[in-house]
Amino acid sequence: MQIYLPIAEVSVNAFLLLGLGGIVGLLSGMFGVGGGFLITPLLFFIGVPPAVAVATGANQIVASSFSALMAHLKRKTVDFKMGLVLMAGGLVGSALGVYVFTLLKQLGQVDLLVNLFYVVFLGIVGGLMMIESLNALRKSKRQGPTKSKKRGRGIAQTLPLKMRFRASGLYISAIPPFLVGLSVGILSAIMGVGGGFIMVPAMIYILGMPTKVVIGTSLFQIIFVTAFTTLLHATTNYTVDIVLALLLLVGGVIGAQFGTQIGAKLKAEQLRIALAALVLLVCGKLGLDLLLTPSDLYSIGTS
């Protein structure tokens, strides 16, 4: 069944979009990530203009993150104070990101920027996650599950503007979380992703937050930042396609629920290795596109 998307101005198969949303939702339920890093490149692939894919991707993340946050609210694993600091940074970053995006759209470099961001960040995150989880798997095989908690000492403690974050059990400067939020906000605007795959490691390793509150807090801030990004894209670039978003998120929220059930049956290390492999795969594909000679050197500008 073909559906004409009013903003993207292309006709695509509705079941393809539902399926796409479903698969990404499944993965995001399994791994606890928004799945934006998958959905945006997949939308490019089926012929949705990059600007529309990025803006609509952000809208889709609001839906899947909201669905997941509900579960975390029930378990009380959300640090609201930390979330608000991250959010303040995120909103500033998001505004900056949309501004940069609009500027680059005029210069014709949007595709390059988006692809470069993807390759660099997916590469770093996927690589680190792979190494870390392989080590953890080796360790757990040797001596059974270990519980080692490392608290970040250094920068976060020495900077001014100290705040107490009760739910995380931290007394640190508000500047590092603000900066983490800021950079994730920029990424969210440029890449159409929630930034969970960067936010989660940053919160654990840079801010030293306990793992149990990390995901809930990151979801809390992602919802606000991606919602803000969606609004900015809708008002400045007119690139949010509501029909596309609807199809993706119907598939997505259903897939996410099944994903959570599958995820509960797998071991944490196995999950992380699978996610790392997936991230590296997407990264590799996008990287090759930048390095290999394109089939047509010419392209028509997106405007």
Added chain:
Amino acid sequence: MRLLASLIAFCLLALPLQAEELVLGLSQEEVRITTRFDGSDILIYGAIKRDLSAVDPEEEPLHVIITVAGPSGPTTVWRKERVAGIWMNTDSVEIDRAPSFYAVATTGPLPDILSETEDLRHKISIPRAIRSVGAPQGIEDAGSFTDALIRIRERNGSYLINENSAELRESTLFDTRITLPANLTEGEYTTRIFVTREGAVLTHEEAPILVRKVGLERWLFTLSRQQPLLYGLLSLALAVAAGWGASTFFQLIRR
């Protein structure tokens, strides 16, 4: 078809006599883009009214060229170059006017039935329908950018040249079918018909086809442009409702 022909014949009788006169009809004067829009076929038909007593039996046969053009606008074409190992857009040429859609249907091979000068005057063939005035400084091969635009648009079905796809019966009745692709943009499309003999255009006629989004498509598109904030909030409300709805629904099932 027979009904059509008699209808046209009737119209012809009402027309004043001239050497060659054109009557043109379209199967639809408006293309409505609905949510289920998946491309559309347009039948373009008509007749050439001729004063039969003045026809020379030795003369060369008539030919018909039909074009359909979408709304025109400036278009930027980028060229990639390898910079530090990475392929990035470096040079660009702004083409002053390029139609978003352009189709040509003819009764014979275009070079045989249309001379260069007539093509230049009426801008019939695809390269002529695109207007590129001057290249920016530093780019010598601006022509290759125009060629690339045509190549890309031909590949995705936006530019079509269908030689011999039109039919002309008894030098009077003609018809052709033009397929509008699914990735159509809104606007006023123009259909033009040219009657040629030995490469010269004898007469031509044009008619508009209105392509517009209707219903939900129209409403959403207008909303997104005129009330972008409201539209953005609506998208968000939808997202939140879907997220909340799904988690509540699945909790109910599991219980």
